[in-house]
Amino acid sequence: MARDLLIRDVSKDDLSWIAEARQTETQNEFLKGILKNARTEAFQPSLFDRVTPPKIIHGQIPFKFIDLFAGIGGFRSAMTALGGECVFTSEWDKYAAKTYQAWYGDDEISTGDIWNVDVKKEIPDHDILCAGFPCQPFSLAGVSKKKSLGRSHGFDDEKQGNLFFAIMKIVNAKRPPILILENVKNLRSHDKRNTWKVIQETIEGSGYEVFSDVIDAQSWVPQHRERIFIVCFDKKIFGPKDQIDFSFPKTPDTPAPKLGSILHKSPPDKKYMLSDKLWAYLQAYAEKHRAKGNGFGYSRFGKNDVARTLSARYHKDGSEILIKQARWRNPRRLTPSEAMQLMGFSSRYSELFGHENGFPQVVSDTQAYRQFGNSVVPQVVEAVGEEVVRTMAEVFLRSNNGCLIKGRSIAA
Numbered sequence: 454m455a456r457d458l459l460i461r462d463v464s465k466d467d468l469s470w471i472a473e474a475r476q477t478e479t480q481n482e483f484l485k486g487i488l489k490n491a492r493t494e495a496f497q498p499s500l501f502d503r504v505t506p507p508k509i510i511h512g513q514i515p516f517k518f519i520d521l522f523a524g525i526g527g528f529r530s531a532m533t534a535l536g537g538e539c540v541f542t543s544e545w546d547k548y549a550a551k552t553y554q555a556w557y558g559d560d561e562i563s564t565g566d567i568w569n570v571d572v573k574k575e576i577p578d579h580d581i582l583c584a585g586f587p588c589q590p591f592s593l594a595g596v597s598k599k600k601s602l603g604r605s606h607g608f609d610d611e612k613q614g615n616l617f618f619a620i621m622k623i624v625n626a627k628r629p630p631i632l633i634l635e636n637v638k639n640l641r642s643h644d645k646r647n648t649w650k651v652i653q654e655t656i657e658g659s660g661y662e663v664f665s666d667v668i669d670a671q672s673w674v675p676q677h678r679e680r681i682f683i684v685c686f687d688k689k690i691f692g693p694k695d696q697i698d699f700s701f702p703k704t705p706d707t708p709a710p711k712l713g714s715i716l717h718k719s720p721p722d723k724k725y726m727l728s729d730k731l732w733a734y735l736q737a738y739a740e741k742h743r744a745k746g747n748g749f750g751y752s753r754f755g756k757n758d759v760a761r762t763l764s765a766r767y768h769k770d771g772s773e774i775l776i777k778q779a780r781w782r783n784p785r786r787l788t789p790s791e792a793m794q795l796m797g798f799s800s801r802y803s804e805l806f807g808h809e810n811g812f813p814q815v816v817s818d819t820q821a822y823r824q825f826g827n828s829v830v831p832q833v834v835e836a837v838g839e840e841v842v843r844t845m846a847e848v849f850l851r852s853n854n855g856c857l858i859k860g861r862s863i864a865a
Contacts (some may be wrong), residue, residue, distance in 0.1 A: 495740075504544065514846055519543075519576060519629075521567065521584035521620060525552045527829035528583040528633070530802035534831075535838045540577040543567050544780075548820040549827075555805055555815040558635045566617045572626040581841070582624060585635040585829045586616050595698050617652060629840050631841060632656070632685040635829050638793055640681050661685035662694040666701040672795045673832035675710045676760040676774075682837050687778065691848060699844045702836035713756030715794035727775070727783045753784050763795055765826035768819040789814055789821040798832040 517543040518532050529539055542865050543563040544550045552563050563570060570576065582656050624632060641649045656663050670678040684699065691697045727735070739750025752770040761776045767773065773788030774795075778784055787795065793812065803812045814821055 458583065466509055470524070474677040475837055480511045495507055495744050497694075510565060514849060516580040516841065516842065516845065517577070518581040519579045519623075521582065521623070521839065522586050522616070523553055524677070524828050525798075525824045526557055526636075526830045527796075527798075528585065529557055529803070530798065531834035531838055532581070532583060533805055534802060534835055535842055537581065539577055539836075543570065543573070548816050549824050552815055556803070556808070568622075568864065569809070572623050572624075576623060576627060578765055579629050580845070581631045581633060582627075582629040583633050584620050586620060586786055590692075591683070595678045614675070617775050621655055621659060624656075624661075628687065630687045630690045631839060632661065632683070633834075633837065634683040634685075635834070636681050636683075638679045638681050639666075642669070646731060656683075656685050660688050661754075662688055662691070662697060663679070664694075664697075668701065669832055670797070670830040670833050671759050672704045672709050673836070674795060674830055675712045675715060675758075676763055676795055678762045678830060680761060680833070683835075684837065691844070698847050699840060702840055705836075709759065711757050711793075712754055712760055712776075715791055717788065717791065717850075720780070721785070721791075726778070726781060726785045727771070729758070729783065732783045737769065751775055760795065763826050765790060766794070767826050768822035785828065789818050789825070792825040794823060796825045797827050797832045802831055 514536070516537050517540045518528075518537045520526065520532075520539055520544045523529060523542050523544040525721065528627075529542070533539065539557075539559075541555065541563070542551055542559060545564055545566065547564065550564050553562060563575065567626050568694075612618050620634070640652070643649070653663050653665075663683060665681055665683045667679050667681050669679070670676060682701065684701075686699070735751045742749040752761050753775045756825045762773070764773060767787075774787055775784035776787065790811070792812075798812055800809075800811050802808075817823070
């Protein structure tokens with residue numbers, strides 16, 4: 454697909470077809486519908502191709518994005534499904550980078566300290582900056598643990614707390630038209646809302662309008678997973694906030710999925726069953742805390758339930774999501790492949806990258822659980838991204854020179 458597509462570049466035959474097909478609609482309305490509902494194969498040569506049957510739902514316009522703190526590619530899967538081209542990836546964890554490369558086929562991933570990246574030389578121009586920056590300094594569990602150990606949290610966390618400002622370093626150097634950021638919902642309330650105030654004021658001070666919302670992934674996958682999404686638009690391109698036609702996605706009309714939809718049909722390997730010793734320990738631990746009046750302990754779920762949030766600590770004992778068993782007294786953990794499906798990495802995404810039988814597991818079970826627990830749900834990113842791309846298309850249709858994507862950004 455052409456990266457610098459202009460309306461004037463559309464062939465005369467296509468323009469004639471547009472004139473015949475639009476009937477009572479204005480050309481602007483018709484093109485808006487085409488852009489909104491374009492369904493093409495990945496990197497298909499023409500946005501207006503009417504011959505090739507659709508396989509993948511793509512976004513309205515081609516765009517370039519970068520994937521920061523990429524993990525295993527929740528943003529990569531979603532934004533590619535929307536028609537985007539990833540031009541830069543950064544992930545410091547070697548095991549996550551190994552999975553990312555195996556899944557998406559990238560030869561090069563920036564694995565060093567993001568502060569040391571030469572932004573102007575190493576990061577190409579792009580239209581959307583995506584970043585699920587580390588949440589541990591702000592999550593309820595992370596803050597509680599750090600407090601109990603007398604460690605700093607939030608922006609005072611020397612290792613991870615200042616990585617938001619690494620993002621802003623890139624933003625100010627490259628000026629992408631749009632930012633999509635993701636974090637735990639506690640980001641808003643952390644440090645009596647001072648953390649959120651700093652983040653919002655910093656982004657707005659760089660010339661962006663900020664939209665934010667907390668979205669629970671349970672409408673797309675069978676787990677409660679509330680995350681804050683922060684979508685920011687460059688005011689020089691999109692105008693002031695009251696002129697930006699953007700809203701977060703509504704809950705899907707389809708029934709919310711249940712755990713049974715991602716569980717193996719036949720019993721998995723017995724190594725995922727809890728031993729008598731571990732099961733006895735978890736029950737005793739839960740009872741001890743119940744007696745103290747708090748809610749610490751294990752959680753068991755059946756096929757008709759919606760699970761708790763999968764966390765990066767799941768590899769330790771699996772206690773937050775234990776699966777009830779009919780044949781055995783003891784419950785079991787999710788298998789890594791079930792955890793992958795619980796996080797939404799379905800064949801719909803793996804097939805985009807040539808994995809017909811699903812994304813492969815290329816790391817140990819321990820590392821796989823950590824990676825899934827740290828990830829973002831791609832279906833939620835795609836739902837948010839679809840609204841973002843729709844807003845991009847609206848700006849394109851309003852622009853005087855008709856430029857879709859011109860090098861690095863939407864034309865003002």
